[in-house]
Amino acid sequence: MTRVRPGLAVGVVVSAGLALWPLVTSAEQFQLQRLEYVLAGLMVAIGLNIVTGYAGQLSLGPGAIFGVGGYTAALVADRLPTHTGLVVMCAAALVASAVVGLVIGIPALRVGGFYLGMTTLFFALLLPVVVSNMTLTKKERGISLLANVDFHQRLHGLGLYEVSLAVVVVLVVGSWALLESRTGHRFVTLAASEELAASLGVAGYRTKLLAFLWSALPAGLGGAFYVYTQQFISPGSVAPTLSIYLLAACVIGGFGTVLGPYVGGLLVIGLSQYLGRFAQYEGVIFGILLVLFSVTLPEGLVGIDVRARRMPTPWRNAPRLPGMPAGREAVAAAAVTVDAGAADPGLVAQLVTPDAARLRISAVRRAFGGVTAVDGVDLVVEPGTVHGLVGSNGSGKTTLLNLVSGFHVPDGGTIALCDERLDGQAPHRVAAAGVARTFQTPKVLERATLLANVVVGAERPVPGGGFASALRTPRGRDADGEVRRRALRCLQALGLADRAGEAAGTQPHGTRRLLELARALAVNPRVVLLDEPAAGLSAAELQVLRSAIAALAAAGVAVLLVEHNVPLVLEVADHVTVLHEGTVLASGTPRQVVTDRHVADAFLGQAAGPGGTP
């Protein structure tokens, strides 16, 4: 029943080929050294893939961290030649790269967008200038360990080559484990949408910094291996073009795939070693390849496989984002009998077990420029009830949701959950306090399966650490299994379990809406904010939505429902508030609101009498 995965096969064949090649061809020392240079570059590329491919944070200067690691290793070896071997050099380089990672990451990630990319590129540009002027780094000449008579390569020849290759393989496997872990899921969610990640309690800044650090360490390691194998480092070794070639390696191989940097790195860095007299055209060759690939094949060479699998061919496994649990495998692992298709709202009571909490919004105000979108709104959502929020377009409904979930900061007033103040808190903190939400335009991980989309939410209530999950410790496996079971049951509650293995990107609109609701269930929320959940749903889907909302309230959740479908609101809501131009026009039971004079005036004009539906 275990199918050989094409990626695994490619990885094993490439690694075995690299391991056996020098044995078969009885390669000379200088040939080994060339390949060792390629391997050192691969380490950097694997790191680059973690921050840019997985977490979606553009880093353009991997060569800078590689260079700092390399120079540190070289300095340690040159100063303490008799005490220093490969291990000490690697350790020194790792420490140095972590420090540089923090020095760059802490300020550059504050702004987001492409600041990390530009700042890293700047470091790649200034490192060669600085080291070529410093006496410590021996200026233009660079540091040669060959010239140091006291330094001996204890590990050399074929042994050194095989060890370097082993490190690369360990890094590839490690980056795969990272991607498949809780930490990796957070990275991928962040890359898809920062708002979505925050609404699931992922701390954006900290997660980006973590991703950048995880990318810096392999880069530093690559620097140490470069110096140890080449016995030399100079300003030329860390030229800014190196960073661009490493970027080309990842783009050509496929950013975000596990094997992309491995395969792409072998091609690009390998090619750069064997260009011979064409070396002067290197920039043109790689520049054009880079543009060509990013225009025509954004997923890279390894992504071709993903692309092929996206075709709706029934005999293939469902497409999935690397790192997210595959549909059928996960379903089997979860060992839950799936009643295909039928929604089971009864499950909600088992899945959602909140501590009752009242959401209180008091005198909240928010203006954008000259427009006051929300002007002194008071509203209370009791636990175990549904509070409907209606009003015409532009009346401030969505702004109010964004104020509660922390995407906007109120100009005045307070928002509190029990006694905990939510106003002014970052969105991920609001989410962590137990507030889940859906979006007006559903935000889903397009390339991941439905199950994977819900797994990201289900990881919140199930305790477990990123390390345990990545290292597959017994406890980590148990937690991950629990997460998958929970995610699957959330899908089941909304009747999506039979499609758990399909890609979210191929699903119709209604399914995406219900998927968002399943994800909101998964976090075990105390409050759920629904932003027009009924828009575009079929009659059958509406029925599922209706029973799910009722089940949520029955389980003790406070539900705030923003909706244009007034009959639905009147049916499911215990309390209704009507917003008009940023203020509360009416508030009460559905019955009271329907008969309210002001509501009728505002929505139907003076002519309509009491009793009309708004």
Added chain:
Amino acid sequence: MDWRLLVNAIVTGLAIGAVYGLIAVGYTVVFNATRVFNLAQGDLVMVGVLLTFWALNVEHWPQAVAVAVVVVAVPTLAFVEERLVVRPFLRRPGDNIGWFISTLAFGLVLETVVTLLYGNRPPVAVASPLPKSAVHLGPIATTPQLLLALATLVISTVLVEAFYRRTWLGQAMRATADDREVAALRGIEPGRMSMLAFAIGGLLAAVGGYAVAPIVYADVSIGLTYSIKGFIALAVGGFGSIRGAIVGALAIGVAEQVFDVYADPRYEILAGLGLLMVILAVRPTGLFRTAVAREI
């Protein structure tokens, strides 16, 4: 401490900053119309410098012909860039990494091609139409060429601002940046706007390249450095604001020159780093950035 040293450093810094300012304004024009940060902008300036060198020092053409060559060739390159490496990504919503990498690659290709054409020679000075003798303004000594750079920046900025404010095309460009789809519904062709933005960006690079060629020498490797300095100018000033870009650019120029005087000119590049780190620590969105509401 000699105060005249400081004043001269500041004046020279303003003139050097003018070069960065032209790059930063070029960035802003393109960014405002397309939300693309053209990483090849510095390399376009480099091409402008090298073309000036070729026309004047190699072919010995008159100044007017040199200007014409640069002003036609560089915007054409920018135009080609827009079609080949930027347009495909504008059509792909949600992709905010692709164009970054492709404009960087375009810059790399430009640099490699120019390096091959220029050959393995050290950078040389480009002939200037202006006298070499220093101009004395009281205690301050400067050269006509530096003043020309500053004047070029001022005139270009005034023209760009007027274009934005006064012309229909300028307004259309800003509308496109604001919302591509809505602009398209209003009859504005977004593709044409981004082409126009790149052409203006190229024109600014051309003018800048010609004006600074005698100061910066025919150095093929400066493109990426310029691109980064232009970015720091925007980071300091705040993205999207032309005035912010200029203030930021002049600040880097001055910081570098002051650094040269009081620290060590060999590490001049660290002045920009220091400025960037300070602004990120104190006011991460830049000096002139206005708050923008997010769509969720």
